[in-house]
Amino acid sequence: MARAGVTYHDVAKAAEAIKSQRQEPTVDRVREHLGTGSKSTIAPLLKRWRSDNGEAADIGGLPNDLIEVVKSLHERVQQMAGHRIEQARLEFEGYNKELRRELTDAKNTIVQLTARQQDLDSQIERQNKEKGEAEKSLEDVRISLVKAESQRDEAIARATELKGSVAELKQENKDIREHFEHYQQRTAEDRQQERVQFRTVTQGLKDQVRDLQHRLTQAESKASELFEANAQLQSNAGKLEQVNATLNRELNGKIEDIQDLKRDLEDAVTKYRNLLHKNEQLAENMAVATTQKADVSKELAVLSQILETTKAELKTCQDKIAFLTDENKVILQEKAMIQGQFKQLQGSL
Template sequence: MARAGVTYHDVAKAAEAIKSQRQEPTVDRVREHLGTGSKSTIAPLLKRWRSDNGEAADIGGLPNDLIEVVKSLYERVQQMADHRIEQARQEFEGFNNELRKELTDSKNTIAQLTARQQDLESQIERQNKEKGEEKKFLEGARISLVKAESQRDEAIARTTELKGSVAELKQENKDIREHFEHYQQRTAEDRQQEREQFRTVIQGLKDQIRDLQHRLTQAESKASELFDANAQLQSNAGKLEQANATLNRELNGKIEDIQGLKRELEDAVTKYRDSQHKNEQMAENMAVITTQKADVSKELAVSAQVLETTKAELKACQDKIAFLTDENKVILQEKAMIQGQFKQLQGSL
């Protein structure tokens, strides 16, 4: 879009500077000279400048109606091309913003999963410390239970069962870590594939825009050649009728070229629709990824339940150990009482 400072005076000054360089003032050349402004804003101002400076007289020898038709066709093609390019640019920016938003959401989800993984790892570390303390406690309990000969076999069996439970817990923790590492690798591969698809779509749209700009430049070049041919027809006054016939043939060719440009624009629109279809496929892929994330969340919930079950089992083990300790104390008290009675019997004998 043109800025508010582009005026008729600016366009007229730029057109005169271009004409002083022996070049035909066109919309693109005026826009390049100014460094700002849109074609839809510059075109009517340049047309007014041509009218004020008698530019129509430079192509004398041709009917005014024919000149107006050629100019009208040329301006219409430029306006249609500008509209197509602007529309494609806006749609591309919208799609780019949506992909950036989805990428940001994915990064946030990954950050949340990473934080959750760190929490689980810290929980596992705390459990390992608790297991170490439990091992020390079990060792002390085993030493105490050795003193009670009648309960030794049962205490050893129970200690063996506790060690098996600890080994199972270690294996479960190892499986959880492997699951998280696999999930991180799969998520990184999915992000890389999405980035490659996104770069491919952007490059395709840029190539289409450059192709349309190149075709517009060719159309302007052909129009410039047409004006040169008209100047040659004016210099050859003696062969006016033959030159007019040649000009009519060239005009027919230009009209065919314009129709060809229209067909090419329609082809570009078709390609753009194909790219939209690809974008929809990408959206479906994103939906599949979202479903996979939901599955992972469910798996995390199951892992949390497993951890809760493990904690409950550890609590049960602690309760068993406390019960064994109490039994050991009772046994020691009974042993002390029996020893006292035995000493009393010895004294009586």
């Protein structure tokens, strides 16, 4: 828009000053002389000044309106070219800004996806490590379970042997009692000696039986403990297998997440390439617009040259008209003189 203060008086004063310098007042010259104002404001004021000063047409027969039309066409072409270039520039800047924003978002998404993938990789590595430790613990538990079962079997075999020994001792005690009763019936003298011997042997056998019973109780208690330990180990093995299955499921889920992230990363890269392609297309459009501007400038130069040629032709026509006017005046003077002489001759006759 024009600055405030540009009035008809300012335009008229500038046009008269330009005309006093023997130059044609144009919109650009008036604007340059004033140092302010827009062409759209100065043009109608300059046209009004021309109308007020009676400059409806030039001497060459070409009206000022035609020149103003040519000038207006020139200015309009320049304005259209500038407008199209500005519009293309704004559109390019908008697209470029949008592409930069989308490119920044894509880069941020790639960074986030890369960080998330690294986290998932570290989690998978940690879970694989925990899985290995769990499998190692499970293997240790299985080895302990095998050892416990072996110890249980040994304890059972030992308890069986002890039971057999107790049965043998009982049978032996029964045989001794039978022999004791038999010998008691045979002799009374040997009975006292045999009784003492029997008591000694019986006491020893009772001590052995008590010792064997105590060892059998210990063996049974140990076997019970081994059975409980075996059950606990089997329970722990089941829990470890459940934990292993859970870890396997989580690992499969993480692997699926990694695959999804890889697909998202590929989509982001594809989108980034598309944005680069759009950016290249916009650059090509900008180059085409620049070429069009150059073409318009060339056309304007041609029009300016045509205008200068037209002005030169107008000047030539003006000179011819002035020469013909002078000749016409001379001819009219000669005609008047001939008519006067003719009238004198008529009067003398």
